[in-house]
Amino acid sequence: MKAVIHVGLKPGVLDPQGRAIARSLNNLGFDEVTGAKQGRVIELDLKETRAALAESRVREMCEQLLANTVIESYRIRIEA
Template identity: 60%
Template structure:
C-alpha cells in the first residue's frame, strides 16, 4: 500500500525558501507571482494492506519523524 505525506510550513511561519523561489521567478521574467510556499512530499511504500491501519501508522510517523508539528502541518493520503 502506498501513502503520500505532504508537509508544509504552517501559515504565518516565515518561508525563506519559498521567498527565494518567488524572487528567482521574478528575475526570470515571470510576472504575477504573488506568493510561493515550499514544502516536502514523502511517498511511502508500506507492507500494511489495511488503509485505516496504514493511515494511522503514517500519522504516527509524521508526529515522530516526518514533520515538526510546532511549525509544520502535514496531510496524509493513502493511495
C-alpha cells in the same frame, strides 16, 4: 499499499525559501508570480494492507519523524 504525505509550513510561519523562489522567478521575467511556497512530499511503500490501520501508523510516523509539528502541518493520503 502506498502513503503520500504532504508536509508544509503552517500559515504564519516565516518562509524564506518561498520568498527566494518568488523573487528569483520575478528576476527571470516571470512577473505573474506573486507568491510561492515550498513543501515536501514523502511517498512510503507499506506492507500493511488495511487502509485505516496504515493511516494511523503513518500519522505516528509524521509525529515522530517526518514532520516538525511545531512549525509544519502534514496531510496523509493512503493509496491502494
